[in-house]
Amino acid sequence: MAVITERFQAKVAILALGLILALLSNFMAEATSRRGLGEGDSGVFDVTSYGAKADGKADDAMAFVKAWVAACKSGGSAKLSIPTGTYMAGPVVFQGPCKGFMTVEVQGTIKATTDISDYSSPEWFSFEHIDGLIVNGGGTFDGQGAAVWKYNDCKDSSDCQLLPSSIKFMAVKNAIVHEITSLNSKSFHTHLVNCDNFTAHDLTITAPGDSPNTDGMHISRSNLVSVSNSQIGTGDDCVSIGQGATQVSIQNIVCGPGHGISVGSLGKYKDEEDVSGISVTGCTLKGTTNGVRIKTWPGSPPSKASSIAFEDITMDSVKNPIIIDQNYGSSKKEPSQVKISNVRYTNIKGTSISPMAVSILCSSEAPCTGIEMTDIDLQFMGKSSKSDTVSSSCSNAKITFGGKQNPPACDV
Incomplete structure (x- = not known):
């Protein structure tokens, strides 16, 4: 078993390095080949240009989605930028497939709305059906779970309905997630389902020790996943x-x-x-x-x-x-x-x-x-x-x- 484990770890390292090099190579190729971009336009889609207020009060979810759709359809590698500031947002779905590798750079703090009726499905930010994704930027996803943990009844019922996860990756391939913070999720902080070749590192995941069902990362029906060099403290x-x-x-x-x-x-x-x-x-x-x-x-x-x-x-x-x-x-x-x-x-x-x-x-x-x-x-x-x-x-x-x-x- 030792030989199997060593080979597996070496395979993970090689594939992760190869993914990084492929992403960088693809981004540079797309940047140099585009002729339709204006001078200084590097394929960055700033959510504030699509209506995000960053005032910590207005719901910026629609602006995030508009910026994502534009970036996803742009014809090559693109970056969705969430600059410094405090944003409020209800449920957000970033759906593919896209026409190139995607980067979501979160520099600001995004706070989730706390009205559970806003959430028709149990997730807040959802990345779906994407091949080639980077999420980074040093920013924070604040699930504001303390406002709703009292509604969790999973201690009393094994068939309970979980509250929304903060970040869900569904059918995402060839992804790197790093240098982001997840704070006080309502339920799972991050949730991987049907993902393949997924690397996460240098994450900070935090919730009180008595917060219910706040798993740092839950991984199911996924292959070739690496999680490393992270600080995780939760209630589950x-x-x-x-x-x-x-x-x-x-x-x-x-x-x-x-x-x-x-x-x-x-x-x-x-x-x-x-x-x-x-x-x-x-x-x-x-x-x-x-x-x-x-x-x-x-x-x-x-x-x-x-x-x-x-x-x-x-x-x-x-x-x-x-x-x-x-x-x-x-x-x-x-x-x-x-x-x-x-x-x-x-x-x-x-x-x-x-x-x-x-x-x-x-x-x-x-x-x-x-x-x-x-x-x-x-x-x-x-x-x-x-x-x-x-x-x-x-x-x-x-x-x-x-x-x-x-x-x-x-x-x-």
């Missing part, structure tokens, strides 16, 4: 990897507060796609309720989660550092049928605030196989316990151990 998972995610690399994330970095939850719905090729490396989790977690629903239809690696992870006062929970989120007695296999935990160290630092609780119907635990060193830092040592619990799992094991290896 910093990164959650859902059904159909394949070849996903999570690197150098500082996570906290939040629920940790999770594969899942899986198995809640029929016909879910398998998850495979997940690599989580070099991450630090601070004060989170979980560390690295795989979670599946009981009574689920059959599916698979395989080839998952958690490596070089630092835990700082984490409640449940290593956890597989195949009885997540429900009181159902039927076991999960999500088959978990080939999961590697390597060089995971730090502190746990609960004595049960490792919990591998797999399904009796589909036991976990190929679990490897190497060089685990977790120290107890809790305030109340009969012991100052950590322990582990394992069931329905075939596990091999190597190197240091603190807590001691499970009897399996």
